Structures are given as C-alpha cells and as structure tokens.
Amino acid sequence: MTQTTTQYLDSLLSLYTPPSTYFDKARTHRSGIEVRLDTWLGVKEMFETGSLRHGTGVRFYSDVDYIVSLKGTRPTSTTALNNVRDALKDKYPNTTVRVARPAVVCEFAKGDETVEVVPAFAAEGGGYWIPDPKTGEWMKTHPKDHNAYVNEVNKSHSGGAKKLARLTKTWKYKRSVPVSSCYLEMRAAKYADGESYWSLPQDIYGYFKHLQNISLASLNDPTGLGSRFNAYSSESNKADALSKLDTAVGRARKAKDYYLAGNNADAIAQYKLLFAH
Structure with a gap:
C-alpha cells in the first residue's frame, strides 16, 4: 500500500x-557534576531543561541540558563559563569539556553521553541570568515558564x-x-x-x-x-x-x-x- x-x-x-530511556546514561553524570560544582562554586539548585525536558528533543542529536543556579555574586558570563569548565575539567580529566555558549559541554563516552551545563544566577523577581550566546553578556530567562x-x-x-x-x-x-x-x-x-x-x-x-x-x-x-x-x-x-x-x-x-x-x-x-x- x-x-x-x-x-x-x-x-x-x-x-x-527519543524513547523514554534514551538519555538515561547521560543522566547518570548529574550527581557527579552537581557535587563538583557545589564544592567549587556553590550550587543553589540544578534542574533539567531544554528540548529533552520540553518533549521536543531529537533522537540522535539532542543532549541532556541542565541549568545550574550558582551562589555568590554574578561575575561576567565568560568568567562563569570558565569557572564551570575548569571545575568539570578537573573532575573529568579524560573527558572533553568545552565552552559552547551558553553552556559548558561535557562529551562523556566520546560524545555518546553528552551533557550541557548552563551556569545561571537567580534573578530578582524570578527567572535566571544565563550567558547570552549573541552578545557575550547575560540574558534573563524563565525556563520553567x-x-x-x-x-x-x-x-x-x-x-x-x-x-x-x-x-x-x-x-x-x-x-x-x-x-x-x-x-x-x-x-x-x-x-x-x-x-x-x-x-x-x-x-x-x-x-x-x-x-x-x-x-x-x-x-x-x-x-x-x-x-x-x-x-x-x-x-x-x-x-x-x-x-x-x-x-x-x-x-x-x-x-x-x-x-x-x-x-x-x-x-x-x-x-x-x-x-x-
């Protein structure tokens, strides 16, 4: 027919x-990432976001995305990204860890279990400040909304x-x-x-x-x-x-x-x- x-x-x-279990292996890295960033930088909260969370992920291409809300005073976005990158490079010396605005990308298992970590700072009145890929500054976002x-x-x-x-x-x-x-x-x-x-x-x-x-x-x-x-x-x-x-x-x-x-x-x-x- x-x-x-x-x-x-x-x-x-x-x-x-993606099937419901597609990202399970990548998700196993969450705890190690969160503990390391909390030790080095201080973490308020860390939660899943992006297309996977929204139900619009693309099998074979989409990654696991997390927003990590950090403690302390908000520096430049470049500094924040570099701080997260350096902390995770130290934790995972045999894994490719690189900055790709607005995230730090961790290519576990040679990229088969890729995790993207977006550094953020809580914004007054709600939402979060995250690195702006276009301007190099900060942009305000409300991912849950x-x-x-x-x-x-x-x-x-x-x-x-x-x-x-x-x-x-x-x-x-x-x-x-x-x-x-x-x-x-x-x-x-x-x-x-x-x-x-x-x-x-x-x-x-x-x-x-x-x-x-x-x-x-x-x-x-x-x-x-x-x-x-x-x-x-x-x-x-x-x-x-x-x-x-x-x-x-x-x-x-x-x-x-x-x-x-x-x-x-x-x-x-x-x-x-x-x-x-």
Missing part, C-alpha cells in the same frame, strides 16, 4: 522522537506545536543549520498559538515561510518575562541559516502543493530532500 504524506511525516516524527507555555499551546492541534518544533529541529541538525534550537521551539509554539486551522503539511510550509518573511528576527519572550530569543550568534551564521532556510521554503512549498494535489509520492520526495532523510 502506498504511503500517504501524513503517514510519512508521522513515521519521521516517530523515528526522531517557557516549558509551561509550550505545553499549554501544545494542547491545541493534536500536539502540533511540539511536532512542528521537532521537525524543524530535525531540519536544523540534518542540514547543519546554525540556528538556535530554543528559538525554533519558541517560534513554533508562537506560530501554532496563532493558527485556528491545522494541517501539518501546510503548516510546515507556513512556519518555514514565516521564518523567511521575518528573516529569523529575534523573538520577544511569549511569556513576557524574559529576554528576547535570538536565532543566531553571528552575522555569518545568519547568512548561512537564511540561505538554507530559502532552500527549505522551496522544498516545503513543493511538498505542500503536491500534498494538496493528492500526489503523495512527490510530496514525500520533497520532504526527504527537506529533512535529508
């Missing part, structure tokens, strides 16, 4: 949805917001697009929140076209609490991302048109090009 367009997209989502926002929006359209976020992140990883995963997720939730009718093949195109129309412009925090979400960390990354986005829009448009014409085979062929699958 010929596969339909929606069946293909469902199979793609299933392939790149962002998670709640995405979950609330996702109740509409049969979970459309998270499906759209996972698919666009799959595009990011498979096509090596230098754009923030967090930005794609929050933009996807914002896009879904404004849609009254939902059709995944049409909305994949609609979302990519929206990103193209706004040229990956920064996004005001939809919760109204934190700093703006930036899509890229440099102008060269912006140019690369926009070029790849132009290609994605063209392929998504063709896929949508073939889908509406009832031509499943050609629609699926365009999606295979779009997602490098």
Whole structure:
C-alpha cells in the first residue's frame, strides 16, 4: 500500500522522537557534576531543561541540558563559563569539556553521553541570568515558564506545536543549520498559538515561510518575562541559516502543493530532500 504524506511525516516524527530511556546514561553524570560544582562554586539548585525536558528533543542529536543556579555574586558570563569548565575539567580529566555558549559541554563516552551545563544566577523577581550566546553578556530567562507555555499551546492541534518544533529541529541538525534550537521551539509554539486551522503539511510550509518573511528576527519572550530569543550568534551564521532556510521554503512549498494535489509520492520526495532523510 502506498504511503500517504501524513503517514510519512508521522513515521519521521516517530523515528526522531527519543524513547523514554534514551538519555538515561547521560543522566547518570548529574550527581557527579552537581557535587563538583557545589564544592567549587556553590550550587543553589540544578534542574533539567531544554528540548529533552520540553518533549521536543531529537533522537540522535539532542543532549541532556541542565541549568545550574550558582551562589555568590554574578561575575561576567565568560568568567562563569570558565569557572564551570575548569571545575568539570578537573573532575573529568579524560573527558572533553568545552565552552559552547551558553553552556559548558561535557562529551562523556566520546560524545555518546553528552551533557550541557548552563551556569545561571537567580534573578530578582524570578527567572535566571544565563550567558547570552549573541552578545557575550547575560540574558534573563524563565525556563520553567517557557516549558509551561509550550505545553499549554501544545494542547491545541493534536500536539502540533511540539511536532512542528521537532521537525524543524530535525531540519536544523540534518542540514547543519546554525540556528538556535530554543528559538525554533519558541517560534513554533508562537506560530501554532496563532493558527485556528491545522494541517501539518501546510503548516510546515507556513512556519518555514514565516521564518523567511521575518528573516529569523529575534523573538520577544511569549511569556513576557524574559529576554528576547535570538536565532543566531553571528552575522555569518545568519547568512548561512537564511540561505538554507530559502532552500527549505522551496522544498516545503513543493511538498505542500503536491500534498494538496493528492500526489503523495512527490510530496514525500520533497520532504526527504527537506529533512535529508
């Protein structure tokens, strides 16, 4: 039996949805990280965040992400990152530990169990200050509120917001697009929140076209609490991302048109090009 367009997209989502046990090995490093950082720097709290926590992680690509709220006076973001890096390098001398704003990345098991640790300082009135990848300063974020926002929006359209976020992140990883995963997720939730009718093949195109129309412009925090979400960390990354986005829009448009014409085979062929699958 010929596969339909929606069946293909469902199979793609299933392939790149991490099983519940996918990150268990990476999570085993949490205690050692927290104890070392508490000993060296002082830890107020440490909690899981990012796409894994939000339910938008991409199998084979997403890592375990933690925010670690540190004690003491907030230094420069560079100092904070270097302090966390040095503490973890001392703890894990045989593991690659490096700074990749806004996190310190620990590549356990040669990268098979990667953990990203974001240093943070509690902000007055709520939220946290974390390193800003674009400016090199600090940015304010409310990760727990962002998670709640995405979950609330996702109740509409049969979970459309998270499906759209996972698919666009799959595009990011498979096509090596230098754009923030967090930005794609929050933009996807914002896009879904404004849609009254939902059709995944049409909305994949609609979302990519929206990103193209706004040229990956920064996004005001939809919760109204934190700093703006930036899509890229440099102008060269912006140019690369926009070029790849132009290609994605063209392929998504063709896929949508073939889908509406009832031509499943050609629609699926365009999606295979779009997602490098």
